[in-house]
Amino acid sequence: MKSIYFTPGPSQLYPTVPNYFQKGLKGDIGSLSHRSSQFQEIYQSLTQGLQKLLNIPSDYHVFIVGSGTEAMERAVQNCVEKYSFHFINGSFSKRFYTTAQELGKKPASYEVPFGESFQFQEVVIPKQTELICFTHNETSTGVMIPVKEISAVAKKYPDMLIAVDIVSSAPYVDLAYQLLDVVFFSVQKGFGAPAGLGIMIVSPRAMKKAEKLVKKGISTGSYHGFLSLLKFATKFQTPETPPVLEMYVLDKVIEDMLETGIKKIRKETEEKAKLLYSFLDGSDFFAALVKEPPYRSQTVIVADVTKAKGDVGKILADKGLIVGSGYGETKKTHIRIANFPAHSIGDIKKLIRELKKI
Amino acid sequence: MKSIYFTPGPSQLYPTVPNYFQKGLKGDIGSLSHRSSQFQEIYQSLTQGLQKLLNIPSDYHVFIVGSGTEAMERAVQNCVEKYSFHFINGSFSKRFYTTAQELGKKPASYEVPFGESFQFQEVVIPKQTELICFTHNETSTGVMIPVKEISAVAKKYPDMLIAVDIVSSAPYVDLAYQLLDVVFFSVQKGFGAPAGLGIMIVSPRAMKKAEKLVKKGISTGSYHGFLSLLKFATKFQTPETPPVLEMYVLDKVIEDMLETGIKKIRKETEEKAKLLYSFLDGSDFFAALVKEPPYRSQTVIVADVTKAKGDVGKILADKGLIVGSGYGETKKTHIRIANFPAHSIGDIKKLIRELKKI
Numbered sequence: 257m258k259s260i261y262f263t264p265g266p267s268q269l270y271p272t273v274p275n276y277f278q279k280g281l282k283g284d285i286g287s288l289s290h291r292s293s294q295f296q297e298i299y300q301s302l303t304q305g306l307q308k309l310l311n312i313p314s315d316y317h318v319f320i321v322g323s324g325t326e327a328m329e330r331a332v333q334n335c336v337e338k339y340s341f342h343f344i345n346g347s348f349s350k351r352f353y354t355t356a357q358e359l360g361k362k363p364a365s366y367e368v369p370f371g372e373s374f375q376f377q378e379v380v381i382p383k384q385t386e387l388i389c390f391t392h393n394e395t396s397t398g399v400m401i402p403v404k405e406i407s408a409v410a411k412k413y414p415d416m417l418i419a420v421d422i423v424s425s426a427p428y429v430d431l432a433y434q435l436l437d438v439v440f441f442s443v444q445k446g447f448g449a450p451a452g453l454g455i456m457i458v459s460p461r462a463m464k465k466a467e468k469l470v471k472k473g474i475s476t477g478s479y480h481g482f483l484s485l486l487k488f489a490t491k492f493q494t495p496e497t498p499p500v501l502e503m504y505v506l507d508k509v510i511e512d513m514l515e516t517g518i519k520k521i522r523k524e525t526e527e528k529a530k531l532l533y534s535f536l537d538g539s540d541f542f543a544a545l546v547k548e549p550p551y552r553s554q555t556v557i558v559a560d561v562t563k564a565k566g567d568v569g570k571i572l573a574d575k576g577l578i579v580g581s582g583y584g585e586t587k588k589t590h591i592r593i594a595n596f597p598a599h600s601i602g603d604i605k606k607l608i609r610e611l612k613k614i
Numbered sequence: 615m616k617s618i619y620f621t622p623g624p625s626q627l628y629p630t631v632p633n634y635f636q637k638g639l640k641g642d643i644g645s646l647s648h649r650s651s652q653f654q655e656i657y658q659s660l661t662q663g664l665q666k667l668l669n670i671p672s673d674y675h676v677f678i679v680g681s682g683t684e685a686m687e688r689a690v691q692n693c694v695e696k697y698s699f700h701f702i703n704g705s706f707s708k709r710f711y712t713t714a715q716e717l718g719k720k721p722a723s724y725e726v727p728f729g730e731s732f733q734f735q736e737v738v739i740p741k742q743t744e745l746i747c748f749t750h751n752e753t754s755t756g757v758m759i760p761v762k763e764i765s766a767v768a769k770k771y772p773d774m775l776i777a778v779d780i781v782s783s784a785p786y787v788d789l790a791y792q793l794l795d796v797v798f799f800s801v802q803k804g805f806g807a808p809a810g811l812g813i814m815i816v817s818p819r820a821m822k823k824a825e826k827l828v829k830k831g832i833s834t835g836s837y838h839g840f841l842s843l844l845k846f847a848t849k850f851q852t853p854e855t856p857p858v859l860e861m862y863v864l865d866k867v868i869e870d871m872l873e874t875g876i877k878k879i880r881k882e883t884e885e886k887a888k889l890l891y892s893f894l895d896g897s898d899f900f901a902a903l904v905k906e907p908p909y910r911s912q913t914v915i916v917a918d919v920t921k922a923k924g925d926v927g928k929i930l931a932d933k934g935l936i937v938g939s940g941y942g943e944t945k946k947t948h949i950r951i952a953n954f955p956a957h958s959i960g961d962i963k964k965l966i967r968e969l970k971k972i
Binding site: 259261263265266267268269273274277278281282284285286287288289290321322323324325326328329351354355358359360442444449450451452453473474475477478479480481495496497498499500501502578580 | 617619621623624625626627631632635636639640642643644645646647648679680681682683684686687709712713716717718800802807808809810811831832833835836837838839853854855856857858859860936938
């Protein structure tokens with residue numbers, strides 16, 4: 257029996273991924289020089305495909321890094337001399353804040369209990385803030401910030417840069433990129449590829465900030481500083497040898513998604529999320545952790561399982577359905593269900609059928 | 615016709631690699647959580663296999679990063695408050711030096727013309743030096759530093775930490791690890807895997823230095839600071855989601871190499887290198903760039919092709935033999951030939967046959 261992975265990342269592979277690996281290996285992509293024209297074609301196609309899929313302005317840059325976690329580090333190093341500001345409501349938004357601390361910056365934050373969203377009207381962001389950091393979809397708790405709230409904050413503070421972690425909501429999330437400066441994700445979630453590749457989408461405004469920091473003698477990192485990344489990206493190269501085969505596979509997945517159409521992917525994501533939340537709301541044994549519908553994640557659905565009998569994760573695993581455990585302290589009291597493009601409506605219905613039996 | 619890649623990295627894949635990818639994908643390794651026990655087993659096996667293969671002391675740590683270039687950054691961040699010292703004789707040793715500059719340190723160096731080795735007796739390393747940086751095998755020029763010279767410097771300066779880049783000489787190089795503190799490589803060269811994974815081997819002494827820096831309030835990076843890497847590595851985990859599938863494949867390649875035996879791999883490498891250098895030394899049209907045998911790289915052989923007629927790289931490529939062009943400014947005047955475990959004696963003989971025809 258082939259298992260279905262509903263884990264929130266690494267997750268179920270996009271159905272065409274194993275085939276693209278095989279094709280890539282056959283075509284010697286694993287031996288391909290990152291200074292060859294064939295590599296430049298892959299990077300260029302990936303950049304343009306992503307710009308089309310996510311509706312990214314053409315003057316924004318697509319940089320290649322190792323992970324979403326690395327992207328947090330590079331965003332802070334390149335956009336913050338001293339002051340970042342963080343909306344914290346879970347482990348990953350907290351990680352973004354901690355990253356700024358570890359890099360010797362002086363981050364401020366607005367923190368609410370894990371699992372809740374923010375009262376955006378209440379927040380006053382300090383004047384000196386250089387970068388406002390959002391975690392669009394808290395993978396640890398399943399809270400998703402409405403895009404219009406992010407856009408409203410960006411408009412209210414037009415002189416500050418905006419970073420948005422969309423690690424577990426891309427490609428579903430439909431952002432107004434022209435208001436944003438550093439947006440990043442990793443490929444092992446919504447894109448259904450094996451882990452090992454992070455993507456950063458960077459605005460011209462963020463590039464200017466990185467230049468300003470370098471001119472002031474502030475280190476923005478070395479090979480993955482924005483200036484170094486851009487110097488190479490303008491010729492569709494990378495400073496170091498990147499995961500070439502992974503980039504090839506991601507490019508192909510993006511092509512597939514363009515063929516399906518992003519509208520359809522988004523609509524199906526919402527339909528599948530609706531099925532899951534309807535089940536949870538009607539169940540006596542399971543409950544959605546996030547109560548208010550506008551803040552419910554469409555891509556990572558977190559359920560309280562304390563009323564259910566037995567080890568829910570194990571019972572499902574025995575049926576070939578692998579869900580994520582709760583994050584950190586909630587390991588045993590929550591389950592997390594990924595709802596990514598690789599998960600079909602049939603997969604979700606099958607999962608709900610098995611949950612009903614518990 | 616299937617090509618053979620003699621490029622100095624990415625290079626020819628180790629023959630079993632495509633099969634391990636297929637096996638890994640079939641076994642859902644691409645969906646595997648990096649917090650699962652199955653992942654811990656992979657990382658543990660990889661660590662122990664590498665310790666055995668390279669004869670690394672058991673109290674040294676094996677950390678997972680994204681590339682050799684990243685390893686340079688992390689070595690400097692975690693072992694240097696102000697002063698590193700660099701032996702520079704090519705583009706990659708220069709890159710190590712530049713990394714320290716970009717991170718705001720005050721590196722010093724002993725620089726000789728590209729393509730030459732060092733007069734180690736002449737060098738006086740400044741007292742305040744915290745980290746001495748070697749590039750064991752200059753991939754840009756094919757100069758290899760004799761291991762005994764590195765060991766001698768390490769013994770002469772016992773209070774300084776020693777970093778050794780073995781990016782293009784692992785697993786061939788046989789180091790005295792107990793004298794060294796940060797040794798690193800990437801997998802797309804001697805291990806014959808696709809790019810996207812770097813390995814750092816770190817001594818307890820280097821860990822103490824990183825601790826000291828953190829206590830002094832100096833940033834050692836964030837998620838990939840040595841303290842963060844160790845916190846996770848002690849339970850065979852990583853701070854971020856690493857390239858799990860790549861790690862699985864690397865672990866399998868190491869198992870294969872253990873079965874072949876490192877002695878045999880080293881002996882065959884030297885035999886193949888001897889064939890190439892003998893040909894170059896006897897040729898009227900080609901010449902080894904490095905004249906002195908003790909400094910000739912056994913793994914990346916660089917040849918001057920200015921006397922040969924036509925575009926040597928292209929002529930060979932038409933025969934399915936892909937060699938590397940010269941690095942940087944020597945793009946057209948040199949070719950670089952990788953001699954890794956993935957290259958059989960038959961492959962090397964075939965290449966020499968075609969070179970003879972030119």
